[in-house]
Amino acid sequence: MNLKAGLLEAIKSAVESSGLVDEVPEIKVETPKDKKNGDFSTNVAMTLTKQAKKNPRDIASAIVEKLDRSAAKVKSVDIAGPGFINFYMDESSITQIIPRVVELGADYGRSTPDQKEKVLVEFVSANPTGDLHIGHARNASVGDTLANIMDFAGYEVVREYYINDAGNQIDNLALSIDARYLEALGQELIMPEDGYMGRDIQAIGEKLAEESPELMETSKEDRIEMFRKLGVDFEMEKLRKDLDDFNVHFDNWFSETSLYEKKEVEAALEVMSENGYTFEADGALWLRTTDFGDDKDRVLRKSDGTYTYLMPDVAYHYDKVERGYDKLINIFGADHHGYINRLKGSLGALGKDPDMLEIKIMQMVRLIENGEEVKMSKRTGKAVTLRELIDTIGVDACRYFLAMRSSDSHLDFDMDLAKSESNDNPVYYAQYAHARICSILRQAEEKGHKLDAGADVSIIDQEQALDLIKKMAAFPNVIRGAAEHRATHRMATYIQELASTFHKFYNAEKVLGGDPDKTRAYLLMIEAVRQTLQNSLNLVGVSAPEKM
Incomplete structure (x- = not known):
């Protein structure tokens, strides 16, 4: 159990034994921004005022009196302001997290509950009719990061891509390929209304004309059926390749x-x-x-007997439920906001709990270059694609920048900053912290120092070092909070804070060349920090380089 979790248990026990209330509500423990207010603080006394019918400072005093300081590893406590309880932890107990982190390695921060909640996360699900663009890229980055975090937090997570391979858009895809096919064979180009004008559609038509000109003699109906499957397969292969290169891998590809x-x-x-x-x-x-709760009833089957877009989506969610998931999470684009109530309502109509479906709406992304918004690709004159972003900026910067802001807020993606090698670039700053630690560890090995799991870390008492240990110790709680609130940006925020706290320590203290005992303790400490930083970056789908 980590320090914060142990303190929470101790506070809860103190409230129970104080006799102030019959039922203990949820207790929140926060890390104060000002270190003068302790290592941890709680407002529980103020939240109990109504139930206990007492002054919050009196409630706080009663809780402090019953607190088992030894079990909670608390050195001292004070009551501040209207009733905040501030806790100052025993520093020797804080340092004991170091060997534990090193021992757990890649599993530090991972939860392993006895009973895992089964969660299906559906994201991206772009129509197979063209390239993935910047909006899809944000969806992919956030969706995969959320799945990573929830898996690490102890959920049983399945990632799913819904392939829209039926309906009007696929009919138009097939008709567009046919039009290009006939054009390549010398006929006049007659594109369907809302046809797809992309270069890849033209290329498919030309390749078919070269390899299978005899298809021109078959019925249009047979050709369209053939081109429908061929077009979807071609586009899906391209989408899969882009997503694989973006370090996003799905467990299921579900066909409409x-x-x-x-x-x-x-x-x-x-x-x-x-x-x-x-x-x-x-x-x-x-x-x-x-x-x-929807604002109006919805048509499922039109008067001509055909289904609306909603009906297969309802059937898809019926299938999800029947597969036995406890929670369904959909990550949709900004244009799907009106879909929330009708989809949740359809679950209710199916006899299921509408609240088992969570829908996260991704807000728009603006690409910024040279201080101006970029709407079109310089290469193609069309929307900037995920492939172009990967090729020009790189996977790490794209994944990090697209996941580092709350998904319900608009995002300005500064392409110049993302490409820069400076401390202003958040992903570079975080990766540099990891590379710097690796460099120190290499230097230590060259000088004959080896990592010693038995090093006496209790001698660490320097302020910046203790701050670094506390930040590292917060990692499991950050994971749990990000998972519970589906807040992927919390991980990026934590990475920045951990990297910043390490850089402050590095600038204040010398790891090598000082007292041998402190050197051993510091080397073990920075290895634990390196591991925590690597685990954090991995969750966002970003590499942790050893050299930069």
């Missing part, structure tokens, strides 16, 4: 077409009808989503 093949669309519709949530009006079949 499979919903029709397995009759799951009809099955979902039958369940909702049996539950009394569908009705007919104006020749169409409707879903009563207003029963679940």
Whole structure:
């Protein structure tokens, strides 16, 4: 158990034994911004005022009186302001985290609960009709980082990509390929309305014309069916390659077409009808989503007998639920905000808890270069693609920059900063901290110093060193908080804080060349920090280089 968790248990026990309240509410312990206010602080006395019917300072005094300081490793306590309780921890106990981190290695910060909650995270799910763009890139970075964090926090996580390989957009893809195919064989180009004009569609048509000109003699219906599958396969292969190179790997690739093949669309519709949530009006079949907070009811099947976009999405979520997940997390683009209530409502209509579905909406990204917004690629004159970002900026900087802000806020992506090798670049700053530690450890080895797991770390008493240890010790709690709140940006914030705290220590203290006992203690400490930094960077999908 880490220091913060141990302190929480001790506070809870003190509240229980004080007799102030019958039921102990959730207790929050924070790290004060000003170190004068202790290593940890809680406002529990103020939150208990109404229940205990006492002055918060009196409540605080009663809690402090019952606190088992020895078990909580607390050196001293004070009550501040209206009733904050500030805790100053025993510094010798703080340093004991160091050998523990080194021992756990890549598993430091990982939780292993007896019962894992099963979570399906669906993200990116772009239509297979063109390249992934900057919006998809943010979705990919945040989605994969969230999955990494939740897995580390003890959830059983599955990553899934929903392939929209049915519907009008795929019909248009096939018709666009056919038009390019016929053009390459000398016919007039007649593109369908809303056809796809991309260079890759033209290339597919030209390749088909060269390799299979005889297809021109087959019926258009047969050609379109063939080109539909060929087009989806071509685009999906390209998307998979881009995502693999972006260090994003999915466990499942779920085909929309499979919903029709397995009759799951009809099955979902039958369940909702049996539950009394569908009705007919104006020749169409409707879903009563207003029963679940939607602003209006939604059409499932149009008067011409075809399904709306909503119906296969409902069937897809019906399939997810039937697979036995405890929680469904969807990461959608900014244009899907209106979809939240109707999808959650459909789960209710299926007889499931709507709250088992969480939908995170990704806000827009603005690319900034030379102080100006970049809307179009210089190479193609179209939207900047994920592939271009990987090639020009690199995976590490892209992954980090796209995950370091809350997903519900707009993001300005400064391309010049992302490419720079300076401390102003947050990913460079963090990676440099890791590389610097590796350099110190190499120098130590060259001078005959070896890492000693039995080093006496209790002798560490220098202020910046203790600050660094405390920051390192906070890692497991940061993981849990980021997972519970689905807040991937907290990891990037923590990485910056840990790197900054290390650089401050490095500038204040000499690791090598001083007292031999302190050197051994410091070497073990910075190895623990290096491991924590590597674990943190890995969660964001960013490498931890040993040299820079």
